[in-house]
Amino acid sequence: MPQLSDTMTEGTVVKWYKKEGDKVKEGEKIADVETDKAVMEMEAFEGGTLAHIAVPEGGKVAVGATIAVLATGKEAAGDVKAKAGGAAAPAKASAPAADNAKAAAPAQQSSTAKVAADQTAFATVAQLPAVEPTSKPVVATIEHAVRSEVHEHASVGHGATRQPATAFPPLQHGDRHRIFASPLAKRVAADKGIDIKSIRGTGPYGRIVQKDVFDAAAAPPAPAPAAEKPAAEAKPAAAPLPTRILSGEKQAIPLTKMRQVIAGRLQASKQNLPHFYTTVDIEIEALNELRERINTQLEKEKVRLSIGDLIAKGVAVALQKHPAVNAHYDDKNNQIIRFGDVNLGMAVALPDGLIVPVLRGINQMGFKEIRQRSADLIDRARAQKLKQDEMTGATFTVSNLGTFGVKEFSAIINPPEVGILAISAGEKRAVVRDGQIVARSIMSVTLSADHRAIDGAVAADFLRTLKGLLEEPGMMLV
Amino acid sequence: MREALRAAMTEEMERDENVFLMGEEVAEYNGAYKVSEGMLKKFGPKRVWDTPISEAGFAGLGVGAATMGLRPIIEFMSWSFTWVCIDQIINNAANVRYMSGGQYKVPIVFRGGNGIAHQLGATHSHRMESVYARIPGLITVAPSTPYDAKGLLKSAIRCDDPVIFLESEKMLNDTAEVPEEEYLLPLGVANVERKGEDITIVSYGRPLQRVVREAVRHLVEDHGIDVELIDLRTLRPLDTNTILESIKKTNRCVIVDEDWGYCGMGAGILYKIQKAAFDYLDAPIDYVHSDEIPVPFNHYLEEAMMPSVDRIVSAVKEACYR
Numbered sequence: 080m081p082q083l084s085d086t087m088t089e090g091t092v093v094k095w096y097k098k099e100g101d102k103v104k105e106g107e108k109i110a111d112v113e114t115d116k117a118v119m120e121m122e123a124f125e126g127g128t129l130a131h132i133a134v135p136e137g138g139k140v141a142v143g144a145t146i147a148v149l150a151t152g153k154e155a156a157g158d159v160k161a162k163a164g165g166a167a168a169p170a171k172a173s174a175p176a177a178d179n180a181k182a183a184a185p186a187q188q189s190s191t192a193k194v195a196a197d198q199t200a201f202a203t204v205a206q207l208p209a210v211e212p213t214s215k216p217v218v219a220t221i222e223h224a225v226r227s228e229v230h231e232h233a234s235v236g237h238g239a240t241r242q243p244a245t246a247f248p249p250l251q252h253g254d255r256h257r258i259f260a261s262p263l264a265k266r267v268a269a270d271k272g273i274d275i276k277s278i279r280g281t282g283p284y285g286r287i288v289q290k291d292v293f294d295a296a297a298a299p300p301a302p303a304p305a306a307e308k309p310a311a312e313a314k315p316a317a318a319p320l321p322t323r324i325l326s327g328e329k330q331a332i333p334l335t336k337m338r339q340v341i342a343g344r345l346q347a348s349k350q351n352l353p354h355f356y357t358t359v360d361i362e363i364e365a366l367n368e369l370r371e372r373i374n375t376q377l378e379k380e381k382v383r384l385s386i387g388d389l390i391a392k393g394v395a396v397a398l399q400k401h402p403a404v405n406a407h408y409d410d411k412n413n414q415i416i417r418f419g420d421v422n423l424g425m426a427v428a429l430p431d432g433l434i435v436p437v438l439r440g441i442n443q444m445g446f447k448e449i450r451q452r453s454a455d456l457i458d459r460a461r462a463q464k465l466k467q468d469e470m471t472g473a474t475f476t477v478s479n480l481g482t483f484g485v486k487e488f489s490a491i492i493n494p495p496e497v498g499i500l501a502i503s504a505g506e507k508r509a510v511v512r513d514g515q516i517v518a519r520s521i522m523s524v525t526l527s528a529d530h531r532a533i534d535g536a537v538a539a540d541f542l543r544t545l546k547g548l549l550e551e552p553g554m555m556l557v
Numbered sequence: 558m559r560e561a562l563r564a565a566m567t568e569e570m571e572r573d574e575n576v577f578l579m580g581e582e583v584a585e586y587n588g589a590y591k592v593s594e595g596m597l598k599k600f601g602p603k604r605v606w607d608t609p610i611s612e613a614g615f616a617g618l619g620v621g622a623a624t625m626g627l628r629p630i631i632e633f634m635s636w637s638f639t640w641v642c643i644d645q646i647i648n649n650a651a652n653v654r655y656m657s658g659g660q661y662k663v664p665i666v667f668r669g670g671n672g673i674a675h676q677l678g679a680t681h682s683h684r685m686e687s688v689y690a691r692i693p694g695l696i697t698v699a700p701s702t703p704y705d706a707k708g709l710l711k712s713a714i715r716c717d718d719p720v721i722f723l724e725s726e727k728m729l730n731d732t733a734e735v736p737e738e739e740y741l742l743p744l745g746v747a748n749v750e751r752k753g754e755d756i757t758i759v760s761y762g763r764p765l766q767r768v769v770r771e772a773v774r775h776l777v778e779d780h781g782i783d784v785e786l787i788d789l790r791t792l793r794p795l796d797t798n799t800i801l802e803s804i805k806k807t808n809r810c811v812i813v814d815e816d817w818g819y820c821g822m823g824a825g826i827l828y829k830i831q832k833a834a835f836d837y838l839d840a841p842i843d844y845v846h847s848d849e850i851p852v853p854f855n856h857y858l859e860e861a862m863m864p865s866v867d868r869i870v871s872a873v874k875e876a877c878y879r
Contacts, residue, residue: 262837262838
């Protein structure tokens with residue numbers, strides 16, 4: 080497990096791009112590894128054959144632990160694998176999905192024959208006409224079972240008419256669209272992070288049972304998805320089932336690395352930084368109109384600005400006018416560092432945390448570039464694919480909960496930055512203009528400031544500038 | 558078992574003079590099945606009452622006596638006969654406390670032989686547990702050993718609510734060690750009779766005694782399946798916690814009784830547990846029960862309709878994917 084960031088102490092193998100036995104070139108991407116910060120690509124340090132995968136997908140190990148063994152030069156992959164502790168058996172036994180395509184035809188023939196035999200026996204017992212033995216063996220098998228159930232109680236018993244479970248050949252993958260699995264098997268597979276679709280069921284009608292999950296977990300990882308049939312690929316992945324905590328139970332969720340970093344840093348910030356908060360209401364009618372006009376112009380370029388892009392630009396201009404806010408508080412050296420550029424951090428929510436990609440040099444960008452670059456950053460942030468320098472070096476941060484309809488909130492400063500701007504939803508509010516109550520689109524923003532670096536008047540002056548820029552967007556050019 | 562039941566009644570009648578026994582042939586004849594043998598002599602005709610052959614009459618008499626402060630034990634020669642007095646039990650005994658807003662309680666025990674007791678024919682072989690266990694206001698108990706019978710019957714007699722106490726004519730000759738000193742077994746608590754890891758079998762009373770223990774022995778010794786056997790002891794209120802804790806461990810469950818399957822006792826138990834057990838199940842819960850036909854008089858047909866060792870073994874193996 081390579082150390083992929085300064086603070087990384089352990090990593091999780093998210094995905095293997097190579098399977099055992101694959102040839103690997105030096106520098107070729109072989110795996111995705113999740114660190115405390117992001118999912119990063121891992122490249123092969125040398126060329127050779129991937130002989131043994133020691134950590135399956137989903138496995139978490141400490142930095143420096145063996146995650147795979149590469150056979151180089153004249154070494155035989157099988158020998159290396161044996162030495163590395165993995166079984167030297169060929170991958171065949173553990174590659175059900177790959178084998179299915181080949182195995183499907185003969186398996187179907189034999190199951191047809193078996194079903195036909197079963198039906199003859201059944202007809203004798205239950206005095207029913209034999210079912211057409213050659214058509215749709217799978218359906219016939221299930222009908223057969225249903226009839227067996229129906230007759231179970233009307234004749235003389237459980238043992239007499241109920242066929243043992245082994246009478247029904249397991250369904251092959253590809254024979255069906257639904258996966259049959261016991262509730263326990265689904266739960267265990269989810270706990271182990273094993274895709275239920277990759278498991279071959281051995282229970283009645285091919286049901287995946289707990290033992291199959293354990294067997295799959297013990298076996299080396301399944302072959303790469305490329306081996307699956309195109310039809311299976313075409314189907315959209317099923318939405319993950321919501322996890323429900325059963326009544327009367329509780330669930331312990333171990334802190335992810337990200338959660339620990341969030342917890343540690345934000346707690347330290349709240350404890351060490353004397354936060355104060357300043358809120359202004361900003362009328363955004365003009366900003367909305369400007370956005371619509373520009374979007375009409377940009378329509379043919381398929382670019383569509385969000386209100387956040389215009390606000391980001393306004394923040395950048397305001398920060399350049401107020402370098403005291405675009406600064407770092409350097410308590411080690413008893414100084415405050417002001418910056419000529421604005422590197423704007425943008426808080427992005429993730430399913431289990433948040434991440435702050437940084438739009439570097441936003442002061443040099445127009446609206447369109449802000450849109451394109453921030454969309455790219457946010458997409459990759461959600462996919463946890465950010466590079467290290469795209470997550471560091473912010474001079475100021477914005478957090479926007481406007482899309483959730485939040486009226487007003489305050490954010491926690493991400494030190495060494497000295498301020499963070501909390502942006503809430505624009506909404507129609509009743510305001511007084513020229514002595515009349517009128518409806519106007521108003522947006523509240525709250526600046527959290529570190530009083531060690533910024534005084535109240537500085538914060539207020541910054542917000543007055545920002546308000547002016549956003550209410551009269553042309554002033555951004557002045 | 559016979560002596561254990563008698564001991565329970567005798568001890569409680571000695572302990573509380575409000576307790577009395579009433580039923581067909583319980584006094585002069587010493588009991589149709591000799592459960593009350595010697596009790597007339599010991600307690601006299603005021604406390605051991607013979608009744609006419611009129612279940613509706615003496616069941617109703619018992620309910621009235623209970624509301625007035627006595628603690629009757631009503632013996633039925635067979636629970637199959639209670640179809641004719643079911644109004645007294647279900648409408649009156651079960652509901653008086655509720656309908657009177659708690660002004661009257663009904664501390665009464667109805668007891669007698671229940672279920673299929675060998676060649677009594679379709680009308681005298683009813684398994685009444687699913688009829689009574691579904692009634693709010695009644696407590697339904699079904700012991701499977703003499704020890705349990707004594708401890709549970711004593712608790713039933715001391716209970717302030719009506720208790721349906723289901724014995725079996727085919728269990729009265731069972732012998733086992735029963736302590737002479739006083740003990741009580743709590744109502745509403747199941748007994749994990751055998752601890753195991755592979756599958757939970759849930760049963761009670763006569764089916765447990767007749768066939769389930771034998772099936773468990775086969776499963777453990779011949780098939781290497783480590784069965785956890787739960788004797789429910791009380792069918793209402795059902796001890797679902799004990800069943801669920803067991804299923805969480807074994808991930809499999811088979812229920813066995815001698816009721817008809819549809820709307821049967823086991824079907825009710827299944828309803829009570831399946832939702833909470835769902836995420837722990839590796840196989841569907843199975844239910845082994847009698848075939849849905851009138852109970853035949855013929856010995857072989859009667860045997861054939863009921864759960865057998867083979868049927869239980871086959872259901873358990875199927876649930877274990879063996």
